[in-house]
Amino acid sequence: MPDPSTRAAALDQLADMLGPRLNRSQSDRELHGRSEGHFPLMPPDAVAYPENTAEVAEIVQICARAGLPLIGWGTGTSLEGHALAPQGGVTVDFTRMDKVLQVMPEDMIAVIQPGVTREALNTELRATGLFFPVDPGANASLGGMASTRASGTTAVRYGTMRANVLALEVVLADGRIIRTGTSAPKSSTGYDLTGLFVGSEGTLGLITELTLKLHGQPEAVSAAVCAFDDMAGAVDAVIATIQSGIPMARIEFVDQASAAAFNAQSQAGWDDAPHLMVEFHGSEAGVAEQAARFGEIATDFGGSGFRWASKPEERTALWAMRHNAYRAMLAANPGAAPITTDICVPISRLAEAVEETAREIADSGIPGPIVGHVGDGNFHALLLPQADDAAQWEVAQKLAANMAERALRLGGTVSGEHGIGMGKMKYMQAEHGEAWQVMRAIKSALDPEGLMNPGKLLSGN
Numbered sequence: 001m002p003d004p005s006t007r008a009a010a011l012d013q014l015a016d017m018l019g020p021r022l023n024r025s026q027s028d029r030e031l032h033g034r035s036e037g038h039f040p041l042m043p044p045d046a047v048a049y050p051e052n053t054a055e056v057a058e059i060v061q062i063c064a065r066a067g068l069p070l071i072g073w074g075t076g077t078s079l080e081g082h083a084l085a086p087q088g089g090v091t092v093d094f095t096r097m098d099k100v101l102q103v104m105p106e107d108m109i110a111v112i113q114p115g116v117t118r119e120a121l122n123t124e125l126r127a128t129g130l131f132f133p134v135d136p137g138a139n140a141s142l143g144g145m146a147s148t149r150a151s152g153t154t155a156v157r158y159g160t161m162r163a164n165v166l167a168l169e170v171v172l173a174d175g176r177i178i179r180t181g182t183s184a185p186k187s188s189t190g191y192d193l194t195g196l197f198v199g200s201e202g203t204l205g206l207i208t209e210l211t212l213k214l215h216g217q218p219e220a221v222s223a224a225v226c227a228f229d230d231m232a233g234a235v236d237a238v239i240a241t242i243q244s245g246i247p248m249a250r251i252e253f254v255d256q257a258s259a260a261a262f263n264a265q266s267q268a269g270w271d272d273a274p275h276l277m278v279e280f281h282g283s284e285a286g287v288a289e290q291a292a293r294f295g296e297i298a299t300d301f302g303g304s305g306f307r308w309a310s311k312p313e314e315r316t317a318l319w320a321m322r323h324n325a326y327r328a329m330l331a332a333n334p335g336a337a338p339i340t341t342d343i344c345v346p347i348s349r350l351a352e353a354v355e356e357t358a359r360e361i362a363d364s365g366i367p368g369p370i371v372g373h374v375g376d377g378n379f380h381a382l383l384l385p386q387a388d389d390a391a392q393w394e395v396a397q398k399l400a401a402n403m404a405e406r407a408l409r410l411g412g413t414v415s416g417e418h419g420i421g422m423g424k425m426k427y428m429q430a431e432h433g434e435a436w437q438v439m440r441a442i443k444s445a446l447d448p449e450g451l452m453n454p455g456k457l458l459s460g461n
Contacts, residue, residue: 002067007088010066011046014090017058021049021096032091037079038339039422044071044085051096053169053177053208060206061175063090069454070173072202074144075117077136079340080421082148082201086455092206094143100124101209108214109166109183114143114207121212130214133158136417137323143207148419149199153250153322156242156375157281158215160417165198169209173447183211196442201419202453204446218281221249222291223309223318225278226298227271231255231358231370233302234274235351238374240297242347246290250279251375252322255358258329258369265328266321271305277322279315322371329369329382336367336384337393341400343407344378344416353410357381357403364395378416405430420457428458 002010015022023029024046033043045068050056063070069089076083085091098115105128112121119139121132134145136152144150146168151160158164167181180193197204228234234253241251254262255274262268276298280290295306309315321328330338345353354370361368361381372379383399385392404414404427414420414427428436436458443450443458 006066007045007068010062010068011090013062014046014048014059017062018048018050018055021051023047023049032073032076032093033084034076035079035081035084036077037081037421037423038337039081039084042081042084042086043088044069044091045088047073047091047093049093049096053171056092056097056171056206056208057175057177059090059092060171060173064174064449064451067449067451069451070206071453072114072143072147072206074115074141074147075139077138077140078144078148078421079342079418080415080423082419082421082453082456083144084422086422089451089454094141097208103128103130103214104183105130107183108216110212110214112142112210112212114141114146114210116142118142118145125214128214129217131217132164132212133215134161134164142210142212146198146207146210147200147202149417151373151376151378151417153252153319153373155373155378155417156251157247157249162195162198164213165194165210166213167211168194168197168207170197170205170207172205173449173452177208178205181211199419201421201457203443203457204452206452218249218287220284220287221279221281221310221312221315222287223250223277223279223315224291225270225275225307225309225318226303227259227273227275227305228298229273229302231274232351232355234276235354235374237276237298237301237303239347239350240301241294242375244293244297246293246297247280247282248278248290248294248375249281250277250319250373252277253354253370253372253374253379254322254325255370257332257367258325258371261325261328261332261369262321264332265324268321276303277318279319325369325371326382329367329384333367333384335386335388337387339383339385339396339400340418341381341383341403342378342415342418343403343412344376345407345410345412347377349410349412350374350377350379353406353412354379356406360402361399364399366392366396366399368396368399373416376416377412422456425457425459
């Protein structure tokens with residue numbers, strides 16, 4: 001770590017360069033030292049607000065000479081402490097780099113700056129008949145979504161960020177600017193550096209431009225919600241639906257506790273039971289056929305009380321309720337200190353994973369509503385120990401650890417979409433084995449001083 005005088009001199013140099021766009025106020029530092037996870041306050045020494053790639057490169061060069069850590073910031077919606085500053089340093093906030101640079105409808109791609117949010121991009125695309133499908137719920141920045149390899153409710157049909165990023169511009173730890181990938185649909189030239197940076201959580205460089213794959217707006221969209229007698233029936237219906245090849249656009253599971261929270265928060269009027277939320281995209285005839293086939297499968301597994309939402313405003317309200325599940329569950333459990341979990345297993349092991357998790361949570365006595373993007377084997381339990389109860393906190397931490405170990409035992413991963421950040425580094429060796437050391441070697445080659453988002457993803461034992 002640099003001595004205080006070196007650190008201060010570098011910050012003064014950044015202030016000379018950026019003027020008021022380098023903020024050292026306590027309020028702004030603390031804003032960038034918080035996350036939506038359970039981690040304590042970890043503020044940076046300053047927050048830089050660049051407006052273009054050249055400024056990002058100059059910021060990086062100044063910080064590299066002084067040994068100052070650099071942390072990228074999008075909208076601050078990450079859940080595993082990705083954008084906190086445990087060693088201080090400079091947070092590079094990309095909110096001023098929020099331009100859609102180019103839309104090429106014929107090629108179905110868009111070139112954007114990293115501060116563009118997914119909602120802003122789709123607003124820009126309305127007149128083109130195209131949209132960007134990756135939907136993690138929060139209105140996150142697309143640079144942040146690429147950095148964490150985000151996914152969400154539509155990944156079962158459209159894939160994660162990995163499948164939807166064609167090319168990147170990245171500033172490396174020494175200030176070099178590189179471009180990875182092209183605007184072509186595919187390439188077989190050299191290492192897949194785009195894939196390397198997507199999901200690297202800012203530990204290898206700062207993304208300053210993205211080329212994204214777009215998709216055509218479907219001719220018809222229909223959504224529905226249905227109740228099930230028990231959790232097993234709902235999960236088995238998901239497995240049967242996926243294995244039957246029905247091209248679901250979304251298929252989400254919420255347990256009984258989640259349904260109750262939706263009723264309290266949004267007056268949903270749902271039965272006191274587990275539910276599936278589904279959506280179909282395609283032609284009018286295709287959507288009708290898909291819905292009918294799903295209805296038959298769901299009925300076979302105890303599904304009932306179908307509610308269809310064909311109007312755009314009805315679908316918007318339905319998915320807004322799902323995306324606001326976190327807030328609804330917190331409101332239903334005042335005084336709780338939430339611990340988010342996020343595991344993904346092969347679809348054939350989904351029922352086993354969900355049922356084991358549900359039993360263990362029920363036995364613990366701690367609230368732990370379960371929701372999930374179960375169409376791709378990904379689900380979450382929001383563990384809700386009381387903030388002032390150390391014993392409950394310890395039990396909740398054990399539940400989260402058991403979920404991670406269960407995922408690995410069943411051939412899955414400890415994170416389907418939230419990433420590793422500071423929260424799940426302890427599982428990296430168990431999941432990746434010697435490959436984790438290869439990741440460390442790549443980190444050392446690209447960032448030998450360890451200045452890019454230190455304390456995340458690759459640190460720890």
